[in-house]
Amino acid sequence: MADRYCVFGNPIKHSKSSLIHGEFGRQTQQDMTYTSELAPIDGFAAAWQAFVAEGGRGANVTVPFKGDAFALCDTLSHRAERAQAVNTLIVGGNGRTYGDTTDGVGLVRDLAYHGVPVQDKRVLVIGAGGAVRSVLEPLLAEKPDELVVVNRTAEKAIQLAKDFSDLGDVKGGGLDAIEGQFDVVINGTSASLSGDLPPLPDQLFTPHAWAYDMMYGAEPTVFLQWAGPRGAKLLDGLGMLVEQAAESFFLWRNVRPDTAPVRSQLRQSLNFSD
Incomplete structure (x- = not known):
């Protein structure tokens, strides 16, 4: 059976x-x-x-x-x-x-799959809910130069930064506390699902920066639509979904599947779904 x-x-x-x-x-x-x-x-x-x-x-x-x-x-x-x-x-x-x-592992493996450098880079994570909490430890294990967590409710981001401060240089604050430019900007809010975009500064990205949304869809999310014209290279969370699933599968079956064909199949299914 x-x-x-x-x-x-x-x-x-x-x-x-x-x-x-x-x-x-x-x-x-x-x-x-x-x-x-x-x-x-x-x-x-x-x-x-x-x-x-x-x-x-x-x-x-x-x-x-x-x-x-x-x-x-x-x-x-x-x-x-x-x-x-x-x-x-x-x-x-x-x-x-x-x-x-396996969510954090899924994110880090997807970043690596696309050649997104995190080590020694300045990383901004938007949001302070469960999705963000789940990815902070694996992100910090990649040794960014600095990781900043921001949220509409500043206190939540500040608390998250305190909770993970033993793992690296982590700062937390409100959206109005964003200073300077970042090499990797990750949207960990569900705002894209409602078509909502947090207020972000136009000069957010360094040259060659990446914008990553943990959400995904057939069309680019609102966050990615905003980031593209401001010079960022764009990634959505479809690969993260596949990679976190692959890690779960490994934990159950002790065999590691090839994610590349499943990524392609899933992307195709999105493009041809109603």
Whole structure:
């Protein structure tokens, strides 16, 4: 009987995880199934327990359940403890639940895939929610010269900077605290989904800078539409999605899939979807 995996979310219809992991499974000839599961907003833990009782071996977790997943784990990876969020659940041999987060690894691997330099560079991260918290440790491990976190609510960004200050030069503040130019600017807010753009200075980018949006779509996000005419090279979060999925897949199956063909297939599916 094939090993069962899934992704939990609410909503979940939009998720590309089944497509991605289906391709990974075929590529690596794994005997597994992967489905999308809609969990009730107030019933995530029960949904996970029911899935395990039916033979589930592991799951991905997306919005809004990464905090719930963190809370139910028996053991956590170091990076999940740092992020205070879990996007990958694994059922251990003893039936206990192990939690990890692969979002930050996904971002860093996508930056490397596209040849975006982070070491010794000035990096700006916009936002202070769970998505940003999940990527700060892996970003700081790349040894940027300085990492600045900004947010509409300055206090959140300041607190994040304090939480990660032991890992490098991290500063936090409000959007009005942005000073100078940056080599890499990462939008970690969900503003692009609502067509909203945080107020940012026009002279934000150094020559040859990169603008990265963790969101993605068939069309460039509002943030990327703004950044392009100001001289930045543009990347969206599609590759991050594929790379974080590949890391989850490795944790479950101990085999690392080739992400390049899945990136191409996913991009094509976006371009030809309604």
